[in-house]
Amino acid sequence: MTMSVRTAAEARPLGRVFRLPGVYRPQEDTALLSGVLAADTSIGCGKRCADLGTGSGALAIALARTGATVVAADISMRALASAWMNTVLRALPIGLIRGGLPETVEAGPYDVVAANPPYVPSPVPAVRSSRAWDAGPDGRAMLDPLCAAAPSLLTRTGALYLVQSTMSDVDKTRFALAAGGLRSEVVARAEVPFGPVVSGRLDYLIDRGFVRPGERTEELVVLRAAR
Numbered sequence: 001m002t003m004s005v006r007t008a009a010e011a012r013p014l015g016r017v018f019r020l021p022g023v024y025r026p027q028e029d030t031a032l033l034s035g036v037l038a039a040d041t042s043i044g045c046g047k048r049c050a051d052l053g054t055g056s057g058a059l060a061i062a063l064a065r066t067g068a069t070v071v072a073a074d075i076s077m078r079a080l081a082s083a084w085m086n087t088v089l090r091a092l093p094i095g096l097i098r099g100g101l102p103e104t105v106e107a108g109p110y111d112v113v114a115a116n117p118p119y120v121p122s123p124v125p126a127v128r129s130s131r132a133w134d135a136g137p138d139g140r141a142m143l144d145p146l147c148a149a150a151p152s153l154l155t156r157t158g159a160l161y162l163v164q165s166t167m168s169d170v171d172k173t174r175f176a177l178a179a180g181g182l183r184s185e186v187v188a189r190a191e192v193p194f195g196p197v198v199s200g201r202l203d204y205l206i207d208r209g210f211v212r213p214g215e216r217t218e219e220l221v222v223l224r225a226a227r
Contacts, residue, residue, distance in 0.1 A: 017056045017057075017058065017082070017086050018056075018082055018085045018086050018089065019056050019082050020078040020079075020081060020082050021078070022076070022078055022128070022129060023055055023056055023076065023078050023079050023082045023132075024055035024056065024079070024132035024133070025056070026055070026056055026058040027195065028190060028192040028220060029116055029163045029164075029165075029220050030055075030058045030059065030116055030163075032163055032188055032190050032220055032222055033059060033062075033114060033116055033161060033162075033163040033188075033222050034058055034059055034061075034062035035062075035188070036161060036187055036188050036222050036224075037059065037062040037063055037066070037112075037114055037161060038062050038065065038066070042159075043063065043066045043068055043111075043112050044066045044067045044068055045066075045067035045068065046068075047066070047068040047069065047111040047112055048068070048069050048071075048110050048111050048112075048155075049063040049068045049069065049070045049071070049110055049111060049112040049113070049114070050070070050071050050072075050073060050097075050104055050107075050108065050110045050112070050113045050114070050153070051063060051070065051071070051072045051073065051083075051094075051114050051115075052073050052100075052101065052104050052113055052114065052115040052117075052146070052153075053073065053074055053100070053115060053116065053117055053132075053142075054072035054073060054074045054079060054080070054083045055074065055079050055082070055083070055116070055132060056079070056082045056083060056086060057072055057079075057082060057083025057084070057086045057087055057094070058086075059114040059116065060072040060083055060087060060092075060094050061086060061087060061090060061092060062114075063112065063114060064087060064090075064092035064093070064094055065090075065092065068111075068112065069095075070092075070093075070094045070095070071094060071095040071096065071097050071104075071107065072084075072087075072094050072095070072096055072097070073096075073097035073098075073099060073100070073103065073104045073107075074097075074098070074099075074100075075098070075099060075100045077098065080096050080098060083096070084096060101145055101146065101149050104153065105149055105152050105153055108152070108153050108154075109152070109153060109154055109155045109158060110153060110154060110155065110158055111154075111155050111157070111158045111159070112158060112159055112160075112161065113150075113153045113154065113158070113159075113160045113161070114161045114162075115146060115160070115161070115162040115163075116162070116163050117135070117142040117143055117146055117162065117164070118131065118132060118133050118134055118135040118141065118142050119133075119135050119139050119140075119142070119143060119164040119165050119167070119168040120133045120134060120135055120139055120165070120167070120168075120197055120198060121135065121136070121137060121138055121139040121167060121168065121201075121204070121205060121208065121210050122134035122135060122136060122137065122139075122201070123137070123201065123204045126141070133197050135168065137208075138168070138169070139164075139165070139167055139168030139169070139210070140168055140169065140172065143162075143164060143168060143172075143173055143176075144176060146162065147173060147176035147177050147179075147180065148176065148180065150177060150180055150182055150225060151180040151181055151182060151227075154182075154226070154227070156227065157226070157227070158226065158227075159224055159225065159226040160177075160182070160223075160224070160225040160226070161187075161222060161223070161224050162222070162223050162225075163220060163221070163222045163223075164220070164221060164223070165218050165219065165220055165221075166218065166219040166220075166221060167205070167210045167211065167218055170186070170221055170223070173223060174223070177223075177225045181227060182225040182226060182227060183225065183226060183227070184223050184224065184225035185223070185224055186221045186222065186223055187222050187223070187224045188221065188222040189219060189220065189221050189222075190219070190220045191217050191218070191219050191220075192217060192218060192219075192220060193216060193217050194216055194217065194218060198211075198218065
């Protein structure tokens with residue numbers, strides 16, 4: 001698929017965001033995915049979209065700016081409050097869903113689903129303060145359920161856009177999506193320096209083979225999946 005794109009002027013940066021304590025701060029992965037959403041002219045008025053695990057609402061904002069109808073889902077009330085405030089400040093209406101994957105599936109299907117799920121391999125189970133990034137020993141605690149549920153999230157012509165690190169096995173994501181009848185492709189890439197989370201568990205990641213000794217950057221990719 002060749003993605004049609006808007007002009008650079010239409011792909012506006014997010015700018016400053018309101019964020020309650022404990023809510024995930026938009027970072028390079030958020031910016032990469034929001035740029036893809038903003039540039040894709042197939043998203044717009046008449047489309048029903050969902051931002052799964054919305055956090056501060058950054059992806060909901062990117063979707064709403066296209067003119068689409070958007071719902072933002074998160075298990076955290078602080079995240080939903082932050083997302084609501086950020087869209088109100090920009091005069092962009094969104095709906096809110098309190099919940100995770102099951103609740104988002106139940107409220108669907110959608111023409112577009114955007115997701116920036118946790119994907120950092122972790123030596124310990126995620127807790128409330130780390131559940132936005134810790135994703136189990138292989139980094140796939142949320143990616144695998146998302147891939148399995150993707151066909152149920154989407155309309156017949158719908159598309160899933162998700163961002164992840166290559167540390168958490170992009171090929172496995174693509175195989176899992178294919179098992180559900182979805183074709184996927186990488187539509188954006190970015191090489192970014194390790195952030196504080198990855199840097200703080202570098203020994204674990206090297207021991208487990210996720211990072212090579214001396215490596216100080218990771219590759220982020222955005223996948224688009226559709227029937």
